[in-house]
Amino acid sequence: MWKWIQRQASPKVFYGTCSRLTPWFFWPFISLLLVGLYWSLVVSPADYQQGDGYRIIFIHVPSAILSMMVYAIMAIAGGIGLIWQIKMAEVVAKVSAPIGAAFTIIALASGAIWGKPMWGAWWVWDARLTSELILLFLYLAYMSLNSAFDNPRTAAKSSSILAIVGLINLPIIHYSVKWWNTLHQGYSVGTGGLKDPDMQIALAIMFLASIFLYALLVSIKARTEVLIREQNSRWVKEEVSGVVL
Amino acid sequence: MTMVEYFSFLPYGKYAFYVWLAYGVSAITVIALFINAKQNHTKTILSLKNKFSISQ
8 A cells, every 4th residue: 555655656557547547536436416405405305494495505515524624635735745845645635626616615604604594694704604604815925926937847846835734724614603603504414403314414415425525536637747747757748648628 | 676686586596596597607617627628738748749740
């Protein structure tokens, strides 16, 4: 296993791994998504307080968790790139940023749409919402810093440092509902907030589907990035000429 | 007639507008992300094919 991971540091091997894994991420994602949507929209009962409005939780919570998870992966991969000079870790960090930003946008948008019927407002400057918005800005800052350099290695170095410094925001987002008196509701998972087993199953399936979606997008975007970075090497030439479009 | 009333014929009644809007926005974001990733990959391969055929 460890040897296998080490071999992924080679662009050619990593490209091949991503190509082979793409269908293994795509089909589980589609199946989990369909089952998850059915469980969220049909099987799960209405909530005793929020009626059917609570169903937004099945996209809101998975995308919010992913927005933080992807950020952590991005910062760790960036750190690995900084410490061990592994270029493929830089690639993973770079392609993760737009995916994480999209998850953050979904979390913020679904949250705003959920907030309107429940709180009467699309947006409030509550600690949870504000810290999540800062996460979006961190992603945008990372992406613009990364694209500001011509040399991909220099870009990876400076943006990875930004990503690592920004890690401080993750515990702030997570504990914000505990540390401050927020309008945002407290934890739903692991605290008895979401009690119905069907609701828990639906949330778990949607969460798994989101993880596969992230992996799928990384496996596609990383290949594009590797091709661009390694365009002067021989294997890219062979690989590209072998592809029939 | 407000949007909320207009869409209340859908499942989830008075919450229909909000629930379907949230699911719709998320679906569009995910589909856009996926199509963009696919298109970028195809474009990159095409431009590299061009580059290599010129240099040969």
